[in-house]
Amino acid sequence: MTQATTHAIRIHRIGGPEVLQWEVVTLPPPAAGEVRLRHHAIGLNFIDTYHRSGLYPLPLPSGLGMEGAGVVEAVGEGVAEVRVGDRVAYTNGPLDAYSEARNIPARHLVVLPDELSFEQGAAMMLQGITAQYLLHSTYPVRAGETILVHAAAGGVGSILVQWAKLLGATVIGTVGSDEKALRARALGCDHVIVYSRESFPERVRALTGGEGVAVVYDSVGRDTFLGSVACLRRRGTMVSYGNATGPVAPFDCALLHKAGSVFVTRPGLPDYIATRDELVARAASLFEVVRSGKVKVEVMQRYALKDAAQAHRDLEARRTTGSTVLLP
Known part of the structure; x- marks a missing residue:
């Protein structure tokens, strides 16, 4: 040839x-x-x-x-x-x-x-297989759990929302505008937070009766990391899988204990299709x-x-x- x-x-x-x-x-x-x-x-x-x-x-x-x-x-x-x-x-x-x-x-x-x-x-x-491993392997979502999906109207986020609902989860989504909020609701989000005008950690605590969520799927990175950790229930899991606003800054691991002995993971696609x-x-x-x-x-x-x-x-x-x- x-x-x-x-x-x-x-x-x-x-x-x-x-x-x-x-x-x-x-x-x-x-x-x-x-x-x-x-x-x-x-x-x-x-x-x-x-x-x-x-x-x-x-x-x-x-x-x-x-x-x-x-x-x-x-x-x-x-x-x-x-x-x-x-x-x-x-x-x-x-x-x-x-x-x-x-x-x-x-x-x-x-x-x-x-x-x-x-x-x-x-x-x-890329987006769909990312959603697949996040929901089924990184943190296997179970029916009845409440989860938080950042950028819920985005590429991976829109798939995460739909698939998590299929698994029986209650889904809280964050978006940056009212237009994207409409899309997030259409995708199946039970609750939508417009983070540009609301404190998403406060809203998440209010929506969960103070308990927090089982898992946060965060593709935003630097701007949402600490707030995402603050949304977790005791021994919840923070999944940081993207850096849309820049890489997450270094942090003291004692933060994880103070937040309720929570877990933080930074998965990447190649390790899930190795x-x-x-x-x-x-x-x-x-x-x-x-x-x-x-x-x-x-x-x-x-x-x-x-x-x-x-x-x-x-x-x-x-x-x-x-x-x-x-x-x-």
């Missing part, structure tokens, strides 16, 4: 959205264990902004993007996971999703069910609830791939809700 010419977003230095460059790139034939994938949709995630800004350092120059969906165009030697023509989706793996086509190790790919669109596949893999069996099982769990219609993955924004810089600006300015995809 010959090499191919395509377009991709590349970064040569860290910084703001302006560092994203639309470039012509050359793809070699897929190596052993790799496939060539033609993207139909690419997922936009906050972690992309962390890579771009240098919060999560990368060797430069680099591609960007952790999830996408498309069709397998060619396979390298020894590939058994997928075949040419398969509709597939992925998350994790080498950063290069912001591309029209790419080579990627086949072990990262899962076959996308026919009932799910490429846009759904691109929008759900083996192919884990990846396939978590993806199957996600696909099942989405195909059933009980958890909806709604693409709320679409941008041309070459306009990724504007997508980053809107994401960081909190102008997006739900899931966003980039279209080649």
